Amino acid sequence: MQTIVSANDLCCKSGKRYLLNKINWEVKKGDHWLIFGVNGSGKTTLLSTIAGFKSATSGQLTVLGKQYDAENIFSLRQKVGWVSSSFFDKYYKSESALHVVLSGLFGTFNIEYDIKDQDVRQAKALMRELRMGEKIHQPFNLMSKGERQNILIARALITRPEILVLDEPGTGLDIYAREHMMNTVRMLAESGHVTIIYVTHYPEEIQSFMNKAMLLRNGRIFAQGDTNDVITSQNISVLMNETVDVKKNGNGTIRMTVQASSDICKLCYREQ
Structure with missing residues (x-):
């Protein structure tokens, strides 16, 4: 299959801090990727680099067989659909x-x-x-x-676009709009016209067409490969530093259960 995104030792720094650190990754046409990780793990930085809106500090990135440069950046961006409210809300x-x-x-x-x-x-x-x-x-x-x-x-x-890069597209959508968005993305993936790269914090948005998955932690790839092999209780528990139970529902969606107890009431309303 044709390689449409290739990252080799890709790094992105802000000051002395690595936002991305030695990302080695290959996206082939026909595969649809889930990117999963906690806040601050580098997901949006990775996607904005792929979409041509952020430059890498070092390493190599090719998108649709080309590296971004001053001559092709605008024409190449047109082939990569980029959805990110956290990015575009700034502009x-x-x-x-x-x-x-x-x-x-x-x-x-x-x-x-x-x-x-x-x-x-x-x-x-x-x-x-x-x-x-x-x-x-x-x-x-x-x-x-x-x-x-x-x-x-x-x-x-x-x-x-040939590549659709979605950074938490369900955030802020009402129940109808979110379901419509998910149906739209699924239909686009099944059409064969576009490759999907999808970031979400919501396990219920992980759909069966997302056959590949990457876990990011602190700017590094924690795990990548077939979704069934990557999205497991063991991997997600280590990634989150919490005990997480991962189960696949009959329709192919993922359910994650975590015990997230809170002592906030004791802290705020304890007897003086």
């Missing part, structure tokens, strides 16, 4: 929802002058499908978290 402010969606056509935060009527029609169609048709002119920063998430999903899909 989009008063831009309209339509502006944000159309900016995906250019791999930038802005839109160029050569917007075609069919581009606008496609953007509006995607927004309607995601129940955002009435929010076309709404400023991005005045939307709810779930609404912004849907706009970013439309932005990612407008270029018909």
